[in-house]
Amino acid sequence: MNKFEIADSELITRYKNGDESAFEILVLKYKSRLFTTIQLIVKDQYVAEDLLQETFIKAIDTIRSGKYNEEGKFLPWISRIGYNMAIDHFRKQKRYPSLPMEDNSPFLNSMAFSEDSVEAIRIKNETFTKLRELIQRLPEAQREVLVMRQYMKMSFQEIAEATGVSINTALGRMRYALINLRKQLEKNSTPYDTIMF
Numbered sequence: 389m390n391k392f393e394i395a396d397s398e399l400i401t402r403y404k405n406g407d408e409s410a411f412e413i414l415v416l417k418y419k420s421r422l423f424t425t426i427q428l429i430v431k432d433q434y435v436a437e438d439l440l441q442e443t444f445i446k447a448i449d450t451i452r453s454g455k456y457n458e459e460g461k462f463l464p465w466i467s468r469i470g471y472n473m474a475i476d477h478f479r480k481q482k483r484y485p486s487l488p489m490e491d492n493s494p495f496l497n498s499m500a501f502s503e504d505s506v507e508a509i510r511i512k513n514e515t516f517t518k519l520r521e522l523i524q525r526l527p528e529a530q531r532e533v534l535v536m537r538q539y540m541k542m543s544f545q546e547i548a549e550a551t552g553v554s555i556n557t558a559l560g561r562m563r564y565a566l567i568n569l570r571k572q573l574e575k576n577s578t579p580y581d582t583i584m585f
Contacts, residue, residue, distance in 0.1 A: 394413065394462075396417075396462035396463065397462070398415065399413055399414050399462075400414075400451065400456065400462060403451060404451065411448065411451075411477070414462065416446060418462075418463060418466060419440065419444075421467075421525040421540075421541075422440055422443060422466065422467065422470045423436055423437070423440050425467065425470060425471070425474075425540045426439050426440055426443070426470050426471075426473070426474050428473040429471070429535070430474050430477055434479065439470065439473045439474055439477060440470070440569050441535050442473055443466065443469050443470040443473050444466075445555070446473075447465075447466050447469060448467050455468075461546075461549050463542075463546065464542060464546040464547070464549045464550035465549075465550065467536070467540050467542060467546075467550060468551070471532070471540070472495065473536065518573075519569070522572045522573070523569070525572070526565050526568055526569070527568075529551075530561050530562075530564055530565035530568065531565065532539055532551065532561075533547055533551070533558055533561040533562045533565060534562060534565045534566075536550065537553075544558045544559055
């Protein structure tokens with residue numbers, strides 16, 4: 389059996405029983421995904437690397453202390469730790485997280501620019517900047533669900549488990565986040581009505 393096919397709950401049990409290699413498998417399974425998520429939030433490779441290490445150290449401490457009780461839900465749990473580490477990093481610096489919008493972002497993937505002229509590139513960059521600002525203004529609960537869904541690629545079930553709410557609440561928060569973003573775009577008379585959320 390491929391070591392990555394072993395259930396997370398089984399790996400946690402093995403680790404609790406002294407098998408250090410079991411946690412190494414969990415790290416190998418999820419470090420790339422967690423790093424990408426953290427880096428998208430902090431926008432700094434070195435800070436992201438530090439926060440990734442801190443995330444796994446916190447997970448180890450929690451498991452060793454016997455406080456881990458999320459059997460079968462390791463990914464949402466550790467994703468939540470990583471997300472909180474990134475947010476705490478900004479709180480310590482009294483800053484707000486800035487979410488980069490890439491060309492392939494779901495928020496802007498329907499935006500059509502006929503040519504990559506200087507003007508088109510300027511407009512696109514202004515749009516990314518504006519959207520980042522609007523996302524930062526969302527209520528924390530809505531912003532959190534939006535980040536988990538769009539950047540962590542978590543299912544609504546995983547988001548619900550990670551945030552301690554029902555799936556309906558997670559869905560509602562995502563819906564309101566998108567509604568609020570649309571309203572803000574309209575309020576600011578942003579001529580980007582082709583943006584599809």
